[in-house]
Amino acid sequence: MKDINNKLNNEDLIAVQFVKDYLQLHFFEMGFTFYIWPVVEIKNKIYKFGDVEYRNKLCDFIGKKVKEVSIIENESITIDFGDSKILENINPNNPEIISEICIFHDDKDWWVW
Structure with missing residues (x-):
């Protein structure tokens, strides 16, 4: 899994896409698709799906x-x-969890959890 760190290290997040019941994070030619809503941690404060500020964060x-x-x-x-x-x-x-949790892809590879 070190490859994912090498691919994403120093990459800008260029888009956050909310799709009906999943979330996509877009980087240049790469991205994550989350089928279970991730948690956001900012300065030791936790934001979860359903929290008022979750989308903004x-x-x-x-x-x-x-x-x-x-x-x-x-x-x-x-x-x-x-x-x-x-x-x-x-x-x-x-x-x-019902099936896959998360997918990472770039222009060559796919990883599924």
Whole structure:
């Protein structure tokens, strides 16, 4: 999974797209699709889907550079922007999970959790 960190390190988030029941984060020729809404952490404050500021906080990431992507297998994906993070629970025991949780793609590869 180090490849994803290498691909996204220092990349700008260029768009946040809300689609009926999932979320897409777009980077240049790459992106994440989240089928379970990720958590946003800004200055140790947590924002979850349904919170009044959730959408705005996600959109605040547009134009920010990724500092690091960390993936703990069967546990979490964290996209770290330095002062803020987007976190996804990829634990297969999560009761929200029906099928895939998240997909990352670039122009050559696909990763599915």
